Each structure stands twice: as structure tokens, then as C-alpha cells.
Amino acid sequence: MTPSRPTRILGIDPGSRTTGFGIIDVVGREQIYVVSGCIKTIKNDELAGRIGIIVENISELVATYRPTVAAVERVFVNVNPAATLMLGQARGAAIAALVLRGLPVYEYTALQVKQAVVGQGKAAKEQVQHMVVQMLKLSGTPQADAADGLAIALTHALRNQGLAAKLGSSQVKGGRFQ
Amino acid sequence: MTPSRPTRILGIDPGSRTTGFGIIDVVGREQIYVVSGCIKTIKNDELAGRIGIIVENISELVATYRPTVAAVERVFVNVNPAATLMLGQARGAAIAALVLRGLPVYEYTALQVKQAVVGQGKAAKEQVQHMVVQMLKLSGTPQADAADGLAIALTHALRNQGLAAKLGSSQVKGGRFQ
Numbered sequence: 001m002t003p004s005r006p007t008r009i010l011g012i013d014p015g016s017r018t019t020g021f022g023i024i025d026v027v028g029r030e031q032i033y034v035v036s037g038c039i040k041t042i043k044n045d046e047l048a049g050r051i052g053i054i055v056e057n058i059s060e061l062v063a064t065y066r067p068t069v070a071a072v073e074r075v076f077v078n079v080n081p082a083a084t085l086m087l088g089q090a091r092g093a094a095i096a097a098l099v100l101r102g103l104p105v106y107e108y109t110a111l112q113v114k115q116a117v118v119g120q121g122k123a124a125k126e127q128v129q130h131m132v133v134q135m136l137k138l139s140g141t142p143q144a145d146a147a148d149g150l151a152i153a154l155t156h157a158l159r160n161q162g163l164a165a166k167l168g169s170s171q172v173k174g175g176r177f178q
Numbered sequence: 179m180t181p182s183r184p185t186r187i188l189g190i191d192p193g194s195r196t197t198g199f200g201i202i203d204v205v206g207r208e209q210i211y212v213v214s215g216c217i218k219t220i221k222n223d224e225l226a227g228r229i230g231i232i233v234e235n236i237s238e239l240v241a242t243y244r245p246t247v248a249a250v251e252r253v254f255v256n257v258n259p260a261a262t263l264m265l266g267q268a269r270g271a272a273i274a275a276l277v278l279r280g281l282p283v284y285e286y287t288a289l290q291v292k293q294a295v296v297g298q299g300k301a302a303k304e305q306v307q308h309m310v311v312q313m314l315k316l317s318g319t320p321q322a323d324a325a326d327g328l329a330i331a332l333t334h335a336l337r338n339q340g341l342a343a344k345l346g347s348s349q350v351k352g353g354r355f356q
Contacts, residue, residue, distance in 0.1 A: 016246060040194025046285075047273065047283075047285065048273055048276070048277055048282075048283035049303065051273045051274050051277055052277040054274070055274040055277060055278055056277075056278075059278075075257035075263070077262065077263050081255030081259060081262050082255055084255065084259050084262045084263050084266065085253070085255050085263075085265065085266040085269075087263065087266065088263040088264065088265065088267045088269070088270060089266045089267070089269050089270035089273070090263065090270060091263075091266070091267050091270065092229060092266060092267030092268060092269060092271040092272075092274065093270040093271065093273065093274040094270075095225065095226055095229045095267070095271065096229050096232070096233040096270065096271040096274040096275065097278075098226070099226055099229055099230040099234075100232060100233055100234075100237075100275075100278070104226075105225075105226035106226065115259050122221055124253020149274060
């Protein structure tokens with residue numbers, strides 16, 4: 001039997017200025033760090049330019065690392081309506097790039113991320129970052145937005161772990177990361 | 179001298195439920211109707227599904243009609259923050275599709291559209307639609323969102339007419355629509 005391709009999750013934390021991303025592989029019950037970083041738009045650039053930077057970089061990430069699934073942080077509306085609009089635009093552009101590359105997209109709220117990664121919804125941002133470092137055995141702490149991207153990817157992995165185990169995650173164990 | 183390709187403008191009015199579009203050609207000082215319509219997302223569909231419908235349809239429009247430039251209505255924030263976020267997402271997806279197809283994107287406010295098409299910023303929506311029908315010599319009134327798409331395309335045409343004339347719009351007169 002051919003071993004199935006391991007699940008590779010691209011987590012994205014969209015922002016109007018900076019979009020964080022993190023990619024992890026799921027091998028059995030283990031999560032393995034692949035890459036993480038930030039996409040920064042140019043301040044004062046026109047909207048089309050900023051959107052172009054987001055879609056082109058995400059498109060390139062998908063082409064290079066070939067994730068099998070994407071998870072995006074479900075944002076909440078900001079007190080500032082103009083900021084909410086800009087955040088929506090950045091988020092729409094990021095999801096557009098994922099959809100155009102044919103990736104299934106899942107959404108998780110910040111509460112779901114905290115519950116999955118730290119175990120409780122009231123965890124501080126620093127606790128989430130700390131757990132990301134521990135779970136992925138990183139030698140240093142990634143930049144905040146990159147850590148958020150990794151935390152979203154981990155959330156998808158952890159929430160689907162039970163299900164995957166039931167469906168026979170042992171198949172995945174025979175994958176190329178063994 | 180080879181006649182230059184006529185300017186073909188794709189006007190887009192993004193909305194969370196319906197995205198209107200209109201395409202016109204500019205031949206000298208004339209604007210010629212090409213096509214218009216609406217992209218409707220499926221109510222209750224998940225976000226990725228709705229964004230997929232927007233990007234795929236706009237991408238297909240650009241591939242089919244090959245506009246040379248795009249003009250998008252600059253929206254203003256809504257009183258409802260959740261609606262503002264959703265509108266931002268739809269708008270971000272639409273602009274992402276245009277940018278990925280390599281189109282230059284211009285933005286115009288509703289005020290600029292009214293000033294350009296009707297001649298005054300306080301014009302009612304119906305006056306804008308009436309002028310769209312007159313200017314493009316349409317035999318019927320297009321659907322409201324499609325008319326808005328055409329109005330945005332006309333705005334780009336009218337605002338750039340003076341400039342084009344100075345740069346020698348007579349070249350365009352020799353184009354394939356003569």
C-alpha cells in the first residue's frame with residue numbers, strides 16, 4: 001500500500017500591515033516545523049500594490065512548500081471601521097490566493113487557537129508563543145506574526161488529530177518523514 | 179504606424195453578496211458598451227466558497243474580454259462592523275483577481291462617480307443609472323449592480339479623457355473599432 005502524503009498545514013494570520021504564516025507537517029501524532037515568516041506590505045503603498053504583495057507571496061509559498069490544507073485566523077471586527085475594512089481586504093486577498101491554488105481553507109477564532117494550543121481560551125499571547133516553541137521544538141522564538149501563523153496551523157493539526165486517528169492515522173506514519 | 183489597442187475598461191462595484199461589473203471600450207471620445215452583469219455569491223456558503231466565486235469569475239472575465247485597465251469603487255465603511263469586514267473581504271478578493279491578472283487598478287469614490295457621470299456629486303443613484311443608459315446608448319436599463327460597474331468604468335474613461343486627448347488620443351481612433 002502506498003503511504004499517503006503527510007498533511008502539510010499552512011497557517012495564516014492576516015493583517016492589514018503584516019500577514020504572518022507558518023507551515024507544519026503532521027506525521028502521526030507529531031507536528032514538525034517546516035517554515036514560518038511574515039509578509040509585510042509597504043506602508044503608504046496604494047491598495048492594489050499592498051494586495052498584490054499579499055497574493056503573490058502566498059501564491060509563491062503554496063507553489064514552493066505545497067501545503068495540503070490552509071487554516072486562517074478568523075478575525076474580529078476592530079473598533080476602527082477603516083481598519084476593519086483594510087483588514088477585511090487583506091484577509092480576502094489572502095483567502096483568494098489560497099482558493100485559486102485549490103487549497104481547502106479552514107477558519108479558527110483566536111479563542112479556538114488558545115484552547116487548542118495552550119488548553120484554555122484566556123491564555124495570553126506570550127503563552128501561545130511559548131507553547132508553539134515547545135510543541136515544535138524550536139531553538140528560538142519566531143517573530144510574533146510568524147508564531148501566530150504556526151499557532152493556527154497547530155490548531156488545525158490538534159483539532160483534527162482525534163479524527164485522523166479514528167480514520168487510521170497509522171497510514172500517515174508510513175509516510176516520507178519516517 | 180500601428181494603431182494602439184483601444185482602452186478597454188473593466189469597472190467593478192464590489193459587494194459582500196453581489197459584485198457588479200461593466201466593460202466599456204474607449205474609442206476616441208466615445209465610450210462603447212461591451213458587457214455588464216453581476217457575480218452573485220451563495221448565501222450561507224462558507225467564506226472560502228464565496229471568495230472563490232468572486233476571484234474565479236473575475237479571473238474568467240479578464241481572460242475572456244481582456245480589459246486593459248480596471249476601476250473599482252472605493253467603498254466607505256458601513257455602520258455594521260461585520261458587514262464592513264465582509265465587504266472588505268469581497269473587495270480584497272476582487273482586487274486580488276485583477277492584480278494576479280496583471281491589470282492596473284484605479285479606485286474612485288461614489289462621489290467621483292456621480293461627479294463624472296452626472297456632473298454633480300449629490301446625484302441620486304437613479305440619475306447615475308439614467309446617464310449610463312444614455313451615454314452608452316443602451317436599449318434597456320441594466321440591473322443596478324451592473325449599472326454601477328458600468329458607471330465606474332465610465333468614470334475612469336471620462337476622468338482620463340482630457341489627459342488622453344493631450345497625449346494624442348487620435349491614435350486610438352485608428353483602432354479596431356473604427
